[in-house]
Amino acid sequence: MSISTWHNTITGLHVAVYDSYAAKSSRQRAKREVVEVMADVDGFCQRKRNELSRGTYLVGHYRHFRLRDKKKDRDISVLPYEDRCVQNDVKDAIEPLILRQMTDDMLGGLPGCGVLASDKRHQVVARMRVLLNDRSLTHYLQGDISKFYDHVDNVISMGLIERKVKDKRTLAVIRQHLFNQKKLAIGDPFSHLIANLNMSVIIRKAKEKYGKRIKLVNFADDFIAFSRDKKTLENLRRDMRIWARQMCLHYKPMYVRPIDAKPGKKHQPIIFCGYQFGRGCVHLTQTTKKRYVKARHKERSMGSYQGITGVADTKHLKLKIQINGKKGTMNEKIRRPFAGRPMKIETMEGISHTIVDFQKRSSNQKDCDSYYHIQALADGLGLIVYSTGAQKICKYLDTKTRNDIPLRGMKIVHDWSGFYYDGTVYTDAEEEEMIRKQFNIPK
Numbered sequence: 001m002s003i004s005t006w007h008n009t010i011t012g013l014h015v016a017v018y019d020s021y022a023a024k025s026s027r028q029r030a031k032r033e034v035v036e037v038m039a040d041v042d043g044f045c046q047r048k049r050n051e052l053s054r055g056t057y058l059v060g061h062y063r064h065f066r067l068r069d070k071k072k073d074r075d076i077s078v079l080p081y082e083d084r085c086v087q088n089d090v091k092d093a094i095e096p097l098i099l100r101q102m103t104d105d106m107l108g109g110l111p112g113c114g115v116l117a118s119d120k121r122h123q124v125v126a127r128m129r130v131l132l133n134d135r136s137l138t139h140y141l142q143g144d145i146s147k148f149y150d151h152v153d154n155v156i157s158m159g160l161i162e163r164k165v166k167d168k169r170t171l172a173v174i175r176q177h178l179f180n181q182k183k184l185a186i187g188d189p190f191s192h193l194i195a196n197l198n199m200s201v202i203i204r205k206a207k208e209k210y211g212k213r214i215k216l217v218n219f220a221d222d223f224i225a226f227s228r229d230k231k232t233l234e235n236l237r238r239d240m241r242i243w244a245r246q247m248c249l250h251y252k253p254m255y256v257r258p259i260d261a262k263p264g265k266k267h268q269p270i271i272f273c274g275y276q277f278g279r280g281c282v283h284l285t286q287t288t289k290k291r292y293v294k295a296r297h298k299e300r301s302m303g304s305y306q307g308i309t310g311v312a313d314t315k316h317l318k319l320k321i322q323i324n325g326k327k328g329t330m331n332e333k334i335r336r337p338f339a340g341r342p343m344k345i346e347t348m349e350g351i352s353h354t355i356v357d358f359q360k361r362s363s364n365q366k367d368c369d370s371y372y373h374i375q376a377l378a379d380g381l382g383l384i385v386y387s388t389g390a391q392k393i394c395k396y397l398d399t400k401t402r403n404d405i406p407l408r409g410m411k412i413v414h415d416w417s418g419f420y421y422d423g424t425v426y427t428d429a430e431e432e433e434m435i436r437k438q439f440n441i442p443k
Contacts, residue, residue, distance in 0.1 A: 013045040016089035018377070018406040020081070022356040026339040029383070033081040038377070048086055055169065059083055059176045062185065077185035083177075087189040090173055097164040098193055101200045103207055108219035109192035115219070115273045116307050118401075124219055125311045128277050131215050132259065132270075135279075137226040140270065141233040143240060143254045148195065148221035152184040153248040157194050160201070195220065202243045210236060217272075224272055230256055275312060282312045338375040340383040345419055348386055348412045353378035355407040358397055372397050376410070392420035 021029065021038060028034065037044050051057040060080040067074050079087065099110065107113040113122040120126040131137060145151070158178055165171055177190055184191050203218050206225075214236060215226040223240075227233050233256045244251050260279070261267035269276040269283070276283040284292065292305050338357065357375040371389035374397075378384050388394070393412075400407065411422040426434070436443065 013089045017041055017085045018354055020085050020088050022406050029339055037081055059180050074186055076187045078187050091189050094165050098197055103203055105216040106218045109196050116311055124273050127217050131226050132277055132279055136228055138228055139230045139233055139256055139258055141225045141237055141256050143223050143251045145221035146250050146252050149184040149186055151249050152198055154178050160197050198247055205243050219273055284312055338385045340375055340385040343384045343386040345386050345388045349414050351378050352411050355410055390419040392425055396421055396424045
């Protein structure tokens with residue numbers, strides 16, 4: 001949606017509300033502020049749109065709490081659910097403009113990019129494997145910004161946004177959210193976008209000055225640079241510090257190190273994004289291994305560890321670990337309980353609904369290898385759940401991932417071939433017409 005029109009329509013806010021809801025757990029969805037919004041989505045969207053268009057919208061107060069993450073205390077700031085929906089709406093509108101500033105080397109917090117991204121071109125682990133397999137690269141430089149979110153300057157960030165966004169009403173809303181706190185809030189939908197926008201300035205300068213002499217991989221505030229020349233990386237280290245200071249940021253001590261160990265010395269692996277990298281190998285760090293072992297009996301935790309170990313060389317580690325007292329159960333799907341009113345698929349026929357979550361599960365029935373457990377928001381029914389092993393529905397959902405949800409405007413149809421979603425398969429009449437056109441057969 002364009003910046004010039006986002007505040008004049010409620011469509012985008014509808015999407016933001018459902019996206020915010022889909023990202024929440026069952027426990028979070030049961031909170032009063034969430035239930036109140038979802039009970040009357042149309043009314044909420046219309047009310048907020050009126051406030052935004054008139055310029056009377058005011059951001060609510062943050063709720064602060066401390067979260068312990070990997071032996072580190074983090075101060076989390078969370079806005080009320082209503083304001084987070086508005087934030088997501090604005091973020092969706094400005095994100096295409098901001099993403100133009102990013103480079104291909106930035107793989108953190110961006111759509112389709114990450115440590116475990118499905119696309120190998122945008123996956124940190126896959127990119128590191130390719131670079132380390134290049135024997136011409138002999139040295140590397142690694143850097144990490146100290147207390148990144150605490151030092152991101154709001155004035156500088158607002159200046160960077162104003163270069164990309166020109167709509168005054170949009171800027172007014174962004175300014176409210178940005179200057180509501182002295183520092184960048186951990187937990188805000190804006191935070192990743194603004195943090196990456198600040199980092200893009202530094203990364204772009206590095207690419208413009210050094211070009212093909214260096215190979216960069218950036219993830220949030222962490223970066224690693226490879227080169228054939230040690231001197232090039234030493235110059236890069238000096239420049240990165242200067243560019244960071246211009247953005248009011250500060251790098252921790254950085255050192256240029258050889259990739260390969262010198263004769264007679266022990267090889268030191270490269271630790272980046274929770275993995276140990278070497279020539280032709282990727283392993284888990286000792287800390288991750290310990291957490292993995294402790295979580296082996298926790299069914300809910302194993303889903304994330306399956307993804308973490310899936311991209312690393314962990315064959316021997318997997319053989320050592322027994323999950324739930326049995327070997328070979330690591331690849332089983334994790335069954336999450338879905339909140340909502342249980343419905344039979346027969347009663348869902350013709351009811352328009354939005355799928356907010358789904359999960360494929362194994363079936364013990366002979367006529368059905370697997371089935372889907374689906375959570376949705378249905379018109380007039382609210383939050384519902386239903387299960388089906390219908391071949392056409394399963395085939396359609398097999399093509400979707402969690403990045404595709406929410407799936408809007410779904411409507412179940414039934415004919416002689418079974419249940420399917422309207423518009424996802426050809427009807428008998430459509431297939432007949434296609435055959436007549438193919439063979440030029442008149443009616």
